[in-house]
Amino acid sequence: MKLIRTATEPVAQPAKEASGSAIDRRTFLKRSGITIGGAAAATALAPTMMRKAHAASIPSGGEGTKTVRTVCTHCSVGCGINAEVNNGVWVGQEPAFDHPFNLGAHCAKGASVREHGHGERRLKYPTKLVGGKWVRISWEEAINEIGDQMLQIREQSSPDSVYWLGSAKFNNEQSYLFRKFYALWGSNNGDHQARICHSTTVAGVANTWGYGAMTNSYNDIHNSKAMLVIGGNPAEAHPVSLVHLMRAKERNNAPLIVIDPRFTRTAAHADLYLKIRPGSDVAIIWGMMWHIFQNGWEDKEFIHQRVWGMDDIKKEVANWTPDVTYDVTGVREELVYQAAKMMADNRPSTFIWCMGGTQHTIGNNNTRAYCNFQLALGNMGKSGGGTNIFRGHDNVQGATDFCILSHSLPGYYGLSAGSWKHWSRVWDLDYEWVKGRFDPDSYEESKGKPVPAMNTKGIPVSRWIDGVLEDKANIAQKDNIRAMVMWGHAPNSQSRGLEQKKAFEKLDLLVVIDPYPTVSAVMHDRTDGVYLLPAATQFETYGSVTASNRSLQWRDKVIDPMFESLPDHTIMYKLASKLGFGNELTKHIKVENDEPLIEDITHEFNKGMWTIGYTGQSPERMKKQQANWGTFNITTLKAEGGPCDGEYYGLPWPCWGTPEMGHPGTPNLYDPSKPVADGGLCFRARFGVERNGESLLANGSYPVGSEIKDGYPQFDHKLLKQLGWWDDLTDDEKSAADGKNWKTDLSGGIQRVAIAHGCAPFGNAKARSVVWTFPDPVPVHREALYTNRRDLVEKYPTYEDRKSHYRLPTRYASIQKTDYSKDYPLILTSGRLVEYEGGGDESRANPWLAELQQDMFAEIHPADANNNGIRDGQMVWVEGAEGAKVKVKAMVTRRVAPGVVFMPFHFGGHLEGVDLRSKYPEGADPYVLGESANTAMTYGYDSVTQMQETKCSLCRISVA
């Protein structure tokens, strides 16, 4: 519904009109209002709501109000917001009705963002913990003290002893700058939320067909004829996505299938619901595929042309007969059959997943099983199909693409010498100088040769505590982690809370950089060595952000940084200057008043991100799209006429070539029905041209308009010359491209010429169903580390312990061999709530949201409640299998199955029954506090990415 503001001419008139009078509506409303008496109604607010008196009037859309276009910061849908600002004060907000992603919709969080402009509970100034008390200090003092300590640690222990934990809430420019920051600091010990969110997705999916991102878009779901959601609850985690799912439901009669251990709010809108045992994802998918192969529903032509290795999958799937599937998953044959048939009968069908599938020790198996399902049905590379992976935070996609990760450089280039050389060239820094910033020693070997620290994966966020606590002789770096920087990252989203507390206490130095203190400020018993630095939110700065569908959006600045907060990139520059590499960090980036210029950063990454096509989205093109976001078709995302005619909204990556080339972006990945120049694509040739004597290149499938009517390898200077296309390059392009490939040619000429001939720069290959480099080349089911199905452990055991995985010893079998199920008989799982986000301090500090969820709770089935003497609303202890316990309210509900306990993970500020409110700096405690679910969550890490296993563990419950 469109809300239209009409002009107002306030005229003093009696307030009441007898009903049935002759005046019309407009006249009455215009004439409303007379101030009656002088007594102002008492508006004294409750103590927790006291705020300073407002200045005289708050104009509602009146004179001097300007509208600023921005994007919500709470999830990856990327809802457009029209922020209304008057005299520097954020006075109002409207959802953008003409924005193609949200079409005027919001969820509770999006509708509440203006509260950031109130900021009652914000961290207001740099704060230091001294003798157990919070003391206000200046930015200068903070940077100097922190810098001095870090330089000392660097000297004594190597750069690897400082951990730079970054954020999915950085915008793209800040993400890129942050990755460059810790690269120039000289360590790979940096990471962000993606590790514990979709790392298994990115690894599993990228290793199947080339890129690990959402393949289509939320809007493209309008074209789906069926939808499957597994391990995801978009009704709460991505509420606005339901706008698009419902279009498919209502216009295409597309059935919605939900597979989840809980009857979620999404399941309430499903046509078919399968309740699975937590941790049995591979089993249910293989069980569904058993019916697909049994009935010949697979797309044989698609598999023949575009998939390698499906026969090996078929062999594994043959084991998953209906009774085996039922035994492992708990789902009856009829339902498994129905789900498979619904997806097969109604193509193109789309496949959606979230943390329920990713957060397991076999997360990478789960995600690859999902991919194989869609490959078997031929749903990939089609509008309405695809694997529509819903990312979490507003810019986790961007932060992932810029690789704030311990195992790669921006653009997923990796950590090899070649990758460092590429980025050194982009940064215009001497490679040897960059190399010299790192610990020169080697702690790992590859093929019998030592690999220096610079080229080895760093410690991931899920294991940072082990980097602190583990015996340093067992860690593949010089010394333990001694300083921790929690930059825009909460601690209570990571498991093993009690050990995390110990790790916090063992550190030499803890620095928290965030708009709010976060639970990092209070969950430990440190008395010194903690700094809290106030960062500005994304509404107080500007830059680009990448939504889940790979679209980049430009945010304008709504208000100036509140209190003494500073934008993240300014803090980065200040720290870098103190630490000695400020000039190198910003060599080609203008800096004014310590703030690096955002647009210069965009231009710089446009020059280096060739692998995933972040090269065409210049600030100029993005700003133009933002100004014209209403001209884009809401299903195809293509601008129809207008200044951005022909472009896709957000120039979704890959947006090939230079901005001048003007590629429109790629709305649906791997879709050969369009020319590459118009956003078409094929699978990436990433894994070689041949395996076991079989070709890995595509077989007779190619994007429309391709001059090569078959598969082909990735483009490099040699291939161009072979094809006779070398002379299509300009002279400048030739000198840049000679000796290079599509990823390292800084002119973009190779990409331009390949596309001009209708070819994808990254080659045209088959997707591979078997990932021969992974611990389980064919995805298999393995029981969780903490499982109560001891009978299945023998048949589906976990992995052997590993001596060194991302620099740390990682346990598997040694944990699973113990039977914890006698003492901890219930399955423990976790998930999201619509009102909160992530670790929760930001959203629990917003009174409009906090009021809606005031108590931490656990969902317990009536049978388990009755077995343990628990009534609805009672306080209970939920004790995890490693002995940590949390005191929460019991919510007795049939939403969960008997034997399964669910807790939301957004709460923090209580620890094992103790309220830590008094430990927050004054005035910066969130309104609502509660136990962190992850205090009770246990050890368990994915075999490829070190993702934490927070979706299936064990617990017991008792009355508190």
Add this chain to the structure above:
Amino acid sequence: MARMKFLCDAERCIECNACVTACKNEHEIPWGVNRRRVVTINDGEPGERSISVACMHCSEAPCATVCPVDCFYTTNDGVVLHDKDICIGCGYCFYACPFGAPQFPETGAFGSRGKMDKCTFCAGGPEQANSSEEFRKYGRNRMA
């Protein structure tokens, strides 16, 4: 003459609470007062349905009928408004309303009810339209 009503499709409502928050945001409503709420039945079970509820702006509003100081008035569009300066916080309207629309911020003397507050259909109140006084007492006026 038009009558203004809210319509919520209970088949689509996903209980996201955006409506609740948008209302609190727009009108700066204090903690404890919720002009709009989402009501869910069969929570967690097949057949779960939600609907967003605020004041129904009844044709024959019970709140207006029982008010001892007659502080209610109905606009020509059927929007039921009231005058906080006349309201004595007796709570009768709260008892009369089957939907729980009238609410009290408990800001009266000794923690007593204070002035009744409820959904205004974004039509403000008796103060001058779009004045800061109207905003302070009744929230935004988006109809004027």
